[in-house]
Amino acid sequence: AQTVTQSQPEMSVQEAETVTLSCTYDTSESDYYLFWYKQPPSRQMILVIRQEAYKQQNATENRFSVNFQKAAKSFSLKISDSQLGDAAMYFCAYRSAILQGAQKLVFGQGTRLTINP
Amino acid sequence: DGGITQSPKYLFRKEGQNVTLSCEQNLNHDAMYWYRQDPGQGLRLIYYSQIVNDFQKGDIAEGYSVSREKKESFPLTVTSAQKNPTAFYLCASSIPPLRELFFGEGSRLTVL
Numbered sequence: 268a269q270t271v272t273q274s275q276p277e278m279s280v281q282e283a284e285t286v287t288l289s290c291t292y293d294t295s296e297s298d299y300y301l302f303w304y305k306q307p308p309s310r311q312m313i314l315v316i317r318q319e320a321y322k323q324q325n326a327t328e329n330r331f332s333v334n335f336q337k338a339a340k341s342f343s344l345k346i347s348d349s350q351l352g353d354a355a356m357y358f359c360a361y362r363s364a365i366l367q368g369a370q371k372l373v374f375g376q377g378t379r380l381t382i383n384p
Numbered sequence: 385d386g387g388i389t390q391s392p393k394y395l396f397r398k399e400g401q402n403v404t405l406s407c408e409q410n411l412n413h414d415a416m417y418w419y420r421q422d423p424g425q426g427l428r429l430i431y432y433s434q435i436v437n438d439f440q441k442g443d444i445a446e447g448y449s450v451s452r453e454k455k456e457s458f459p460l461t462v463t464s465a466q467k468n469p470t471a472f473y474l475c476a477s478s479i480p481p482l483r484e485l486f487f488g489e490g491s492r493l494t495v496l
Contacts, residue, residue, distance in 0.1 A: 271426075273426075276424070300482075300483070302484075304485075309489065310472065310489060310490045311487055311488070311489045311490070312474065312476075312485070312487040313487075314484050314485070317483070317484065358426060358427065362482055370415055370432065370434055370478075370480060370481075370482050371417065371429055371432055371442065371482070372427075372429075372482070372485055373429075374419075374426040374427040374428075375426050376424055376425060376426040377424075377426050
């Protein structure tokens with residue numbers, strides 16, 4: 268079974284600075300999808316960014332970018348120019364591309380990000 | 385606006401009682417999911433359904449039951465067999481193949 272590990276329970280960063288959240292995963296599959304979700308205090312989960320494993324180029328969405336290292340099974344999230352609204356729990360998630368396992372996400376434990384003004 | 389509606393947002397239950405959490409979506413999504421969230425454990429999959437009248441157990445299905453009689457609805461029943469039901473429950477939906485999960489706002493269940 269696939270597992271996702273986020274080794275940083277909490278992180279903090281000064282407003283306007285850059286922070287990187289770590290995520291590693293364990294899988295024997297070669298094709299899969301990786302996600303970062305944000306859960307603000309309102310508790311509703313929001314997709315931040317998605318990466319297809321077959322793509323070598325790292326995904327970016329405005330101030331959010333990933334560093335996808337397939338051989339190392341690492342998928343970190345970089346947030347540039349941190350803003351107060353970025354404060355939230357961040358979850359890394361994995362999805363198999365194999366048909367049978369394709370219809371569910373496996374989540375990591377989460378990292379709570381605090382933004383200091 | 386399309387979305388997922390979970391109700392109630394807060395629910396209190398006495399030990400030994402069954403309780404049903406509602407999840408309704410108007411996104412016309414085929415697949416629906418229930419996740420449980422506990423501090424320090426992330427989200428764990430309880431049940432999921434890819435089509436009406438069909439559903440599969442997730443990683444922690446014991447003590448829970450679901451039904452999928454309509455495409456829009458996927459209620460979760462927390463039975464008295466669930467040993468530690470106090471948690472935050474999230475419902476989600478997607479279009480197969482899963483490229484993104486859309487989540488509701490969650491329901492917090494507290495057992496007194």
